[in-house]
Amino acid sequence: MGTYLAGQQWVYSQLTSGDTDTAAGSRIHAAEDVPQDVTYPHVEIRPFVDRVIQTMNATTIGYANDFLVVGVKTGNEYESLEAIADAIETDLHRQSGSVSRGEVFYSWIVEPFRNTYRDGDTRYVELGHRVRVRTE
Numbered sequence: 001m002g003t004y005l006a007g008q009q010w011v012y013s014q015l016t017s018g019d020t021d022t023a024a025g026s027r028i029h030a031a032e033d034v035p036q037d038v039t040y041p042h043v044e045i046r047p048f049v050d051r052v053i054q055t056m057n058a059t060t061i062g063y064a065n066d067f068l069v070v071g072v073k074t075g076n077e078y079e080s081l082e083a084i085a086d087a088i089e090t091d092l093h094r095q096s097g098s099v100s101r102g103e104v105f106y107s108w109i110v111e112p113f114r115n116t117y118r119d120g121d122t123r124y125v126e127l128g129h130r131v132r133v134r135t136e
Contacts, residue, residue, distance in 0.1 A: 007065035
């Protein structure tokens with residue numbers, strides 16, 4: 001199961017060591033680790049879709065993990081998140097590498113992502129990308 005989780009570990013590693021860390025003020029969180037008193041803006045890494053890659057005889061040869069990687073802030077305008085979205089693209093599009101859980105053969109931006117929602121009286125906006133990571 002370790003290689004299955006390599007994608008998320010690698011995405012986090014790429015973001016915290018790249019342009020996104022600067023753009024987001026070192027506030028990068030896996031979705032399950034976002035603190036209750038989080039500071040905005042910040043970046044969230046959310047698992048989206050996971051696929052098993054198999055041969056014709058059902059031998060697993062790797063995984064394709066999709067993540068929503070988004071800048072999140074309060075308010076109603078996206079413009080201040082553009083630098084974060086650009087940094088995410090720089091750090092994750094057409095990249096590869098390895099982490100302790102396994103090898104990442106390549107990653108790419110699948111599509112841009114934009115969202116807005118309310119929680120009580122607070123409005124949030126999100127801007128980023130859906131990213132696909134191909135692991136061993």
